[in-house]
Amino acid sequence: MTAATLNPLVTNLASPPIPAVQAWGKSYDGSRGELIDLSQAVPGYPAHVNMLQWLGEAASSLAYTNYGPIEGETVLRQTYAAHVSELYDAAIGTGNVHITSGCNQAFVCASMVTAAAGSTVLVTDPFYFNHETTLSMLGINTRTVRCDASEGFVPTTDAIHAAMTQDVRALALVTPNNPTGAIYPANRLQSIFDLCRELGIWLILDETYRDFLPDGAGAPHGLFSNVDWQGNLIQLYSFSKSLCIPGHRLGVITAGEAVVNEIAKIMDNLQICPPRAPQAAVARALPELAEWRARNRLEIEARAKALHQVMDGLNGWKLESVGAYFAFVRHPFEGRVSAEVAEQLAKRVGVLAIPGEYFGVEQTPFLRFAFANADITTISQLRERLGGFNLSPDSITLG
Template sequence: MPAFNPLVEKLSPPPVPSVFAWGRAYDGSKGPLIDLSQAVPGYPAHSEMLKLLGETASSTAFTGYGPIEGEAELRSVYAEHASRVYGASLGSDNIHITSGCNQAFVCAAMTVAGPGNTVLMTEPFYFNHETTLAMMGVKTAFVACAAENGFLPDLVSLEAAITPDVRALALVSPNNPTGAIYPPSLLEAIFRLCREKGIWLILDETYRDFMPVAGHAPHNLFSLAGWEETLISLYSFSKSFCIPGHRLGAITAGSSAVEQIAKIMDNLQICAPRAAQAAVAAALPLLADWREENRQEIGRRADALRSVMRGLTDWKLDAIGAYFAFVRHPFAGVGSAQVAEQLARRAGIICIPGAYFGDGQQNYLRFAFANADVPTIGRLKERLQNFFLS
């Protein structure tokens, strides 16, 4: 039998299916299964969104190939939207539409780094970013983020980790898996460090629409002179519009970077799904109030989880924000995968082991609390209180 690509073969299987398998073994004795695993919206798409998707999907106008960089209307509408969000001046030439934010990261990483180069990441890290780089033959280096610092990176440690072979720093804010939200001042300091060191800053802002306070720009980086030479920002329409199955994301970058990304996208997919692009272009201004209501709902779910965790003695909520909470389990010396598997099988709670986000995260579990409504989150207290490892 011919050999497989060793860069792919050495990777572990995708983690989410294995976690779902644990949940399927649950016998229902504690009540309905509580799914806090994969980050999916815990409520349906708006009826107008579904109507638009149906109309565009049934139109022959979107059955052929489209522009590699994305539909002109969506690029324009999203540029206007992002300009308002960040208080900056962004144009269509700064936008490239992708098939989801994971693909946006693939494109961004391939644009700035190649085999043998290094991309710096924070730990805990988003596992798909790490495996993407591994498949590409790009090395990774990590800067540990401590719970006592809110899982935010330390500038001194970041600077020390930027060695000559580092081509980019990849960050996620609001963070996956911890939920930590990077303050604008910290992001600006990191941006300036990257610019000084001559490396790219790849900033994944998938969960930008679920900040705890509305109307505040996540950062001011797009207003800084020469931002185009340092920053590549990533975004996902999936969570905000509840359409993860339609795979739609966006990259905001300088026009020169967009030109390079188009070369990659042409080989990966040619163009992102066209019907979904047309539907989102129409929905972006129409559903602003609905999306704000969802932001508030996610905030209520975060508050519900905080309340649950305050009532528990041994389980600790070390970080929470946007979609995620990073929860320290009470079983010292026991691997996070073992704890998560037993939680799923015996208590009917599906979550992601901390070890999937870095070897140093064995004491943690990731709860994707946005998946569950407030009453469901309230049921966690009794189940966690009465959970013991067998």
């Protein structure tokens, strides 16, 4: 008898990186204080009490125990369309909105609707690792667009041109960026969108962290004001961060109505409908918790400033990019892979961070800090822990 085989597009992938990094922290002995977890991007403060109440009310209602619309609850689609229209000063309708179970699922849908197996999607280098693995599992090839520290890790149109091949169907960008925190300027995004139209490819724009732009930044971009935006733009967003409900898994796609209709075919096979009770709660929360979200934006900005102060002149550590939830930090151990650095940071001084090479093979000089997880007091402890950390050959114990 011959044993059955599994799909190599899945089995050839590495295990999920976040659990692997968090496992390193279990070896930390607590000698430097409590573990500082800068690994996974989760809100560092709880959901609003009203949010919890609305979730409970919806979850206990018989109205949400049956299947719902594939595209999402009408009340949330209407509320979100109005929200996006106001934010971007554009006319977005209910038909442009498709609710998903988290933003990762939104990216799965965007990838499947734009690119077939064997075609190519461009991603930035560094890239968000779940985007790259999603494409790999779908049999979609990836090519990378180089993003240099000297450019603030923001892609240029020249770099996109250099990465183009005949089989490219889409360009996937994340702004504010995961992992670097880089915020792509509105004029750069417009230039990139114009290039995508010229090349006849889709721009998949993941704006999961747009609620944490600097105070007073205004609209993230003006792409929805282009009269023909529906032919080349698919925008992704997550309710997880600003409403502090990552466990309830709600994301959203904003796209042309023709794209939304096609995505409904995908979603009917993936999940039939997104979770219904959280949709009802979020529809209430979007308008009613606007001031609370604005205060949280200021808190995250204060944490970013605190990290700037901590990293200033710190023994060769360099803050290369920071914004929204993330900082991309150059470690001082030249020639040492960042997985080694991150593992020893976790085990010896109790700081969890994601190695740079998880975001691309060229990113080994860096670590990603998800600083929004930690309050200012906790962030201040990093100076002593990083400053006293030495990765010398005779002190390495890899496990």
